[in-house]
Amino acid sequence: MLGKFFKKPADDMGGRVPPGQTLTTRFPVLTYGPTQHYAPQDVVIRVTGLAAENTLTWADLMALPQTTLTYDIHCVTHWSKLDTTWTGVRVVDLMEHLQLKPGATHVMQHSVGGYTTNLSLDDFTRPENLLAHTFDGQPLDAEHGGPLRLVVPHLYFWKSAKWLTGLEFMDADRPGFWEKNGYHMRGDPFIEERYDDD
Ligand SMILES: Nc1nc2c(c(=O)[nH]1)N[C@H]1C(S)=C(S)[C@@H](COP(=O)(O)O)O[C@H]1N2
Ligand SMILES: [Mo]
Helix, strand or coil: CCCCCEEECCHHCEEEEECEEEEEECCCCCCCCCCCCCHHHHHHEEEEEECCCCEEHHHHHHCCCCCEEEEEEECCCCCCEEEEEEEECCCCCHHHCCCCCCCCCEEEECCCCCCCCEEHHHCCCCCEEEEEEEEEEEECCCCCCCCCCEEEECCCHCCCCCCEEEEEEEEECCCCHHHHHCCCCCCCCHHHHCEECC
């Protein structure tokens, strides 16, 4: 239903809005389970699986280059939000400090609270992907995944784990939380990869 905050994309959106999506200027919260609350100094990202084991603290992440990027996000529940601005560490900048082992092809994102979601390394290492701690110049709200979440804007937003706590490198694709519950393994919004029978 199109309400006050949702509108149909204009015809001149030049292909920015994927099929089946409506635009919102709000920022809806979508979480399975409770919002997690913890301080930046408690952020720890554990790198496991087919990579040299590594533990990254908040200080480690802040010592890496910080990048601000603006792009559109798309949720499988049919909302898209244009021109969202995020600041954080680019995945490609983080990857320079990780040593993957031969055979790593996929990564599982792990979150506080147990949420997981899988990506191929090609999807994970796109130059626009961020480990984001700031939204619109302000510290990222807990409900949106602060202190630290992944943002992978070219896929549906369920592929962007809030409260990121681990990156597990794998030698095959494996379903995360929503993927086990019927969502698509990849989730490209432009070809409506919503469910695994698509
Ligand atoms: N840890 C965690 N990350 C998550 C989720 C979740 O339930 N838990 N929901 C996902 C889904 S389905 C979406 S659409 C986006 C929503 O992000 P937002 O609440 O900032 O809009 O977060 C994704 N990341
Ligand atoms: Mo979602």
